[in-house]
Amino acid sequence: MRPSIGFAAIALLEAAGCRVEVPLDQTCCGQPALNSGDREGARRVAKRTIALLEPFEHVVVPSGSCAATIRVHYGELFDDDPAWHARADAVAGRTYELLSYLMDMRGWLPERVSLSATATYHDSCSGLRELGIEAQPRRLLARVDGLSLRPLEGSTTCCGFGGTFCVKYPAISNAIVEEKAQMIEATGADLLLGGDLGCLMNMAGKLHRRGAATRAFHAAEILAAMGGGPAIGEVE
Amino acid sequence: MSAHARPGGFDTRVQAALADPLLKLAIDRTTGTARTKRAAAVAAWPGFAAGRDLGRDIKDHVIDNLGHYLVEFERNALASGAKIHWARTGQEACDIVVAICRDAGARTVTRAKSMLGEEIGLPHALEVAGIERVETDLAEHIIQLAGDPPSHIVWPALHKTREQVAALFQSHHHDPGALASVEAMVASARRELRGRFLAADVGISGANFLIADTGAVCTVTNEGNAELTTTPPRVHIVTAGIEKLIPSTAHAMAMLRLLVRSATGAELTQYTTFHCGPKRPGDLDGPGEFHIVLVDGGRTRMLAEGLAEMLRCIRCSACLNHCVVYRQIGGHAYGGTYPGPMGSVLTPMLDGLAQSQDLPRACTLNGQCQEVCPVAIPLPTLLRGWRDRLWRDGLEPAPARLGLGLWRFLVLRPALYRLASGALIRMMPAFARGGWIARMPMAGGWTRHRDLPRPPSRTFIAQYRSRKPLP
Numbered sequence: 001m002r003p004s005i006g007f008a009a010i011a012l013l014e015a016a017g018c019r020v021e022v023p024l025d026q027t028c029c030g031q032p033a034l035n036s037g038d039r040e041g042a043r044r045v046a047k048r049t050i051a052l053l054e055p056f057e058h059v060v061v062p063s064g065s066c067a068a069t070i071r072v073h074y075g076e077l078f079d080d081d082p083a084w085h086a087r088a089d090a091v092a093g094r095t096y097e098l099l100s101y102l103m104d105m106r107g108w109l110p111e112r113v114s115l116s117a118t119a120t121y122h123d124s125c126s127g128l129r130e131l132g133i134e135a136q137p138r139r140l141l142a143r144v145d146g147l148s149l150r151p152l153e154g155s156t157t158c159c160g161f162g163g164t165f166c167v168k169y170p171a172i173s174n175a176i177v178e179e180k181a182q183m184i185e186a187t188g189a190d191l192l193l194g195g196d197l198g199c200l201m202n203m204a205g206k207l208h209r210r211g212a213a214t215r216a217f218h219a220a221e222i223l224a225a226m227g228g229g230p231a232i233g234e235v236e
Numbered sequence: 237m238s239a240h241a242r243p244g245g246f247d248t249r250v251q252a253a254l255a256d257p258l259l260k261l262a263i264d265r266t267t268g269t270a271r272t273k274r275a276a277a278v279a280a281w282p283g284f285a286a287g288r289d290l291g292r293d294i295k296d297h298v299i300d301n302l303g304h305y306l307v308e309f310e311r312n313a314l315a316s317g318a319k320i321h322w323a324r325t326g327q328e329a330c331d332i333v334v335a336i337c338r339d340a341g342a343r344t345v346t347r348a349k350s351m352l353g354e355e356i357g358l359p360h361a362l363e364v365a366g367i368e369r370v371e372t373d374l375a376e377h378i379i380q381l382a383g384d385p386p387s388h389i390v391w392p393a394l395h396k397t398r399e400q401v402a403a404l405f406q407s408h409h410h411d412p413g414a415l416a417s418v419e420a421m422v423a424s425a426r427r428e429l430r431g432r433f434l435a436a437d438v439g440i441s442g443a444n445f446l447i448a449d450t451g452a453v454c455t456v457t458n459e460g461n462a463e464l465t466t467t468p469p470r471v472h473i474v475t476a477g478i479e480k481l482i483p484s485t486a487h488a489m490a491m492l493r494l495l496v497r498s499a500t501g502a503e504l505t506q507y508t509t510f511h512c513g514p515k516r517p518g519d520l521d522g523p524g525e526f527h528i529v530l531v532d533g534g535r536t537r538m539l540a541e542g543l544a545e546m547l548r549c550i551r552c553s554a555c556l557n558h559c560v561v562y563r564q565i566g567g568h569a570y571g572g573t574y575p576g577p578m579g580s581v582l583t584p585m586l587d588g589l590a591q592s593q594d595l596p597r598a599c600t601l602n603g604q605c606q607e608v609c610p611v612a613i614p615l616p617t618l619l620r621g622w623r624d625r626l627w628r629d630g631l632e633p634a635p636a637r638l639g640l641g642l643w644r645f646l647v648l649r650p651a652l653y654r655l656a657s658g659a660l661i662r663m664m665p666a667f668a669r670g671g672w673i674a675r676m677p678m679a680g681g682w683t684r685h686r687d688l689p690r691p692p693s694r695t696f697i698a699q700y701r702s703r704k705p706l707p
Contacts, residue, residue, distance in 0.1 A: 001661075001689065003696035022700050025650040032643060035601060035620065036636065037627030041644045048648060125602035158560045162600025167681030168636070169598050171254055174685035175564040176600075205686035208672055233671040233689035 002197055002232065008224035009062040009098050015224075016108035018060075023052050029061075031069045034077070035163050043077050047084065050074065050091050058105070059095040062220050063196050064127020065163075067097035072130045097127055098220055099195055103136040114145035115227040120152040120189040121219070122180075122203065124196035128156055137195055137219045144222060150187045154180070161202040177206045185212050191231075192216040204232040246594035249569040259566050262397045266388070267557040273501025274554060274608070281497065291494045292612045295548035298481050299539070305448040305481045306530070312451030313528055316513030321529045326356030329531045333358060333440065333473055334365045336527055340471045342367055342437035348455065348462035349373035350442025351389050351551055352477050355573045355586065356531060358440070370432045372461040374425055381408045387567030389574060390499050390553040395566050429461075439465040439523070441511075443476035444550070445491060446528075449484045452512035453528065456496065456505040463509055472511065472523035477531050479547040485510070491550060494610035498552035534585050546581050546618060548611040555605035555615060561598055570595060577605035577615045584622050593631050596622035654697060661691035 006022070013020045030045030049070070053059045061067040071092045078085040102108045121141065127133040134156075141149055160166065160176025167173075180203055184192050192207070192214050194200045204216035215231035230236050244252075253259055278284045298305050310320050323329035337345060345362065347353065347369055362369045371380040375393035379386060381404050386392030393401070402415040405424050412424045441462050445454040453474050455462045466472045482488055496502050515522030538546055556562045556576030567575035572583030572592060580595035596619045605615045626632055646653040667676040668690035675683050682688055692699075 001691050003692055003694070003699050006696040006700065022697070024697055024701060026697075027647040027650055027653045028643075030647070033640060035623070036640055037620070037623030037625070037632065038640055038644070039624050039627070041640065045644065045647050125600070125604070129603035129607055156604075158600045158602035158604065160560060160600060162602070164636070165598070165600045169250070170681045170684055171250060172561055172564055172598060173600075175254055176560045177686065201689055202686065205672075205682070205688055208687045209674075209685070230671070233687065235671045235690065 001201065002218070004221055004226055004229065005062050005197060005218045008218065008220040008226055009060065011224040012098065012102055012108075012220060013060060016102055016106040018058075018106070021056065023056075025052060029066045029069045031065060032164060034069060034073055039077065043084075046074050046077050046088065050084070050087050053091050053095070054087065057094065058101070059091065060098050060101050061095065062098040062218065063198075064097050064124050064131055064133055065196055065198065067095055068126040068130035070095045097131055097133055097195065099140060099223075100127075100131065100133045100136045102223075103140060110140060110143045110223050112145075113143070113223060113225045114147075115222060115225075116146035117191050117227070118148050118150055118187075118189045119191035119193050119222070120150045120184060120187040121155060122152060122159060122184070122192065122194045122199065123156045124194055124199045125156075125158050127195050133195065137193070140223055141193065141219060144227075147222070147227075150189045152187055153183050159199045159203050161199045163198065166202060173202075174206075177202055181206045181210055181212065184214055185210075190215060191222075191227075193219045193222060195219055200232060208233055246569065246571060246598070249571060250565050250598075253565040253569045258397055258400070259395055260564075262395055263563055263566050265397075266391050266394045267563055270500065270553070270557040274498055274557070275501075277497040277501040277503070281493075284497075287490065287493055288610055288612055290490055291550075291610055292548060294482060294487050294490060295479075295550075295611050296544075298483065299479070299544055299547050302478065302481070302536075302539070305483060306478060309446050309448040309451060309481055310530075312449060313513075314451070316451045316526075317516070318451060318513050318526045318528050321527060323356075323529055323531045323533070326531065326533050329356045329475055329529050329533070330358055330361035332529050333475065334361055334367070336471065336473055336525075337362070337365070337367050337438050340438055340525070342471070344368045344370060344432070344436050345438040345440055346370045346372050346433055346436040346465045346469065347376070348439070348441040348457065348465040349376045349392065350440070350475060351386070351573065352442050352475050352531060352533075353440065354386060355477075356475065356533060358475065370429070370436065372429055372433065372459075372465050373457070374422065374459055374461070377425055377429065378404060381405075385568070385573075387575065388553060388556060389551050389576075389578075395568065433461075433464040434468055436465075436469045438471040438473060439467075439469040440473045440475065441466050443474050443480050443528075444495065445482050445488045446476055446480045446530075447483075447485055447488055447510070448481055450510075450512060452485070452510045454488050454492075454508065454510050456492065456508050458500070458506045460507050463507060466509075466511055466523065467521050469523060471525040471527070472514075474511070474526075474528045475531060476528065477533060477535055479535050479549070495550050495552050498554040498608070498610040538585055541585075542621060543581065543585065543618060545613050546578070546585075548613050549578055549582075550611060551578075552610055554608040554610065555613075558604045558608050560600065560602065560604075577619070578613070581615060581618045581622070589622065589625060589629070590631060593626055596620075596626065654695065657695050658698060661695060662693070664688075664691050665693070 030042045033041035074088040159180045160173040378393040388394040443453045514526040562576040583592040672687040
């Protein structure tokens with residue numbers, strides 16, 4: 001849905017000294033099956049993904065919830081299967097969410113990146129609670145010249161996306177994201193930033209429906225100096 | 237079955253709740269205050285994290301040794317002069333309570349708030365038996381007047397605004413006076429209830445903790461109504477779930493620290509009472525008979541079915557107050573005795589999974605409930621467990637099953653996956669105006685309430701492939 005996040009991730013990892021490879025046969029980590037109760041389906045997708053990712057030293061994912069699926073949940077899927085459990089754990093231990101990887105593993109900070117704007121940051125739940133990502137994106141973004149971060153009230157409260165939840169229970173999801181959009185608008189920030197595309201699309205789609213002028217980007221895009229390009233829902 | 241099966245299906249109840257601005261106002265007022273006060277209480281207690289680990293360990297220890305502590309509790313309670321009754325089901329528990337009331341020749345009982353009483357359907361059982369029930373907790377008094385079930389486990393009348401309460405009191409109280417302030421409303425309820433406390437034949441309470449090494453029952457309230465319910469009547473009946481056991485009074489203290497802070501943000505409730513046995517010779521007051529009804533009601537089945545962690549729950553309501561879903565739809569929409577995240581785990585057990593299948597699904601799995609839980613119950617994991625069961629039992633609706641099946645088919649076949657996702661994003665711009673899609677077939681769940689960004693003309697993998705020469 002937003003290739004620029006992938007390209008931003010590649011650029012950032014290269015800037016942080018990594019040799020980046022993109023396995024072309026990748027599809028999905030299996031989170032929809034995991035969260036829908038289809039454990040057998042989730043296991044089959046996980047096996048495929050584990051085999052695909054095993055050759056790499058580190059696996060870096062520009063999404064907290066996808067990274068958490070691999071890091072936190074792959075192991076649980078194979079509680080009855082020691083061989084696959086070991087393989088899942090090995091890949092899980094080498095899998096990181098992009099922003100936390102850049103800071104915690106590479107010690108990388110942006111230099112000479114500038115963007116004259118005000119921004120507010122939403123903490124996506126999986127990254128925040130399953131991976132402990134909270135300080136890293138803020139510290140990285142604080143290094144962007146001209147960008148001023150405004151606190152978002154309830155930044156750690158769910159935006160109502162929840163994967164398939166948002167289409168299974170659209171009315172509840174809408175009520176939740178309506179409140180989130182109001183909070184975002186109340187910051188008066190030009191930009192809404194986050195680390196998970198699902199949540200960003202939910203919030204950006206609601207902001208647009210409400211007629212708000214807030215523009216939404218993945219934080220990685222800003223850090224990779226792509227903040228001058230089109231925001232989510234803008235045409236090039 | 238729940239004592240309070242609500243009319244309509246889940247979606248109907250949700251719609252009604254979302255369309256009620258007064259409900260939202262009431263929810264926001266109470267849960268907002270609760271969240272703020274809890275956060276302050278946790279911040280002011282440097283030992284919270286360690287206390288939480290201790291609380292979890294105490295509960296796990298008791299759950300692992302339930303048989304031992306039940307026998308110890310029974311022995312010590314019997315020695316204090318209490319009578320112990322064992323109930324496998326809610327129905328058995330109600331039958332026992334009604335039989336005790338009848339033996340005591342009771343016409344009126346007072347009742348101190350107890351969610352277990354709601355769970356087993358005790359209000360209904362008393363009504364069927366022709367025994368008048370007087371709810372003494374202020375919020376329970378309000379919903380008794382309104383004819384509502386509780387909508388929250390700590391603030392049962394949370395769904396009523398103070399303005400609605402004033403109107404209720406005006407029409408039901410004998411001497412309401414001018415109900416201009418909350419204080420005036422409380423005073424009116426006190427005038428209404430005071431005489432009823434003293435006239436009751438039997439007082440019924442729940443238990444926050446059953447203390448094994450003394451046989452005592454601990455209750456916490458802020459109104460003192462539990463004390464007035466259990467002391468003046470001739471007979472005191474406690475109904476308690478067997479998961480309320482803890483080893484000793486010292487352990488009760490460790491749990492109280494967590495419970496009260498997590499519920500109201502206070503360090504202690506106004507009243508923390510240990511009820512131990514009936515009135516002894518020389519005592520100035522107390523009930524002549526003291527009965528404790530220990531209720532299984534599915535709890536041992538939870539042990540067997542992978543829900544042991546749920547038996548840690550001390551009913552503090554922090555998970556409700558922090559739940560984005562509860563805060564939008566309120567308690568009644570859930571349709572069971574217990575709402576919110578803990579209710580969504582418990583209700584399928586108590587009322588059956590098929591009837592309550594929406595509850596485990598109507599959750600974003602954001603994890604805030606687990607984060608605030610004072611005994612670290614992995615609520616999202618338990619809810620996922622119910623989703624696994626729904627899938628295995630074939631209860632997942634056909635469209636969702638079909639959609640996920642198609643997704644799985646493609647995800648396991650990368651070439652087809654690339655083809656299909658490429659085709660999808662080439663098709664989508666036909667529905668776009670500028671950068672956004674406001675309506676698209678099959679996407680109504682999304683686009684009814686929000687716009688969908690127009691995808692790029694080619695997927696990331698396609699763009700990456702053409703950018704990078706293939707090896």
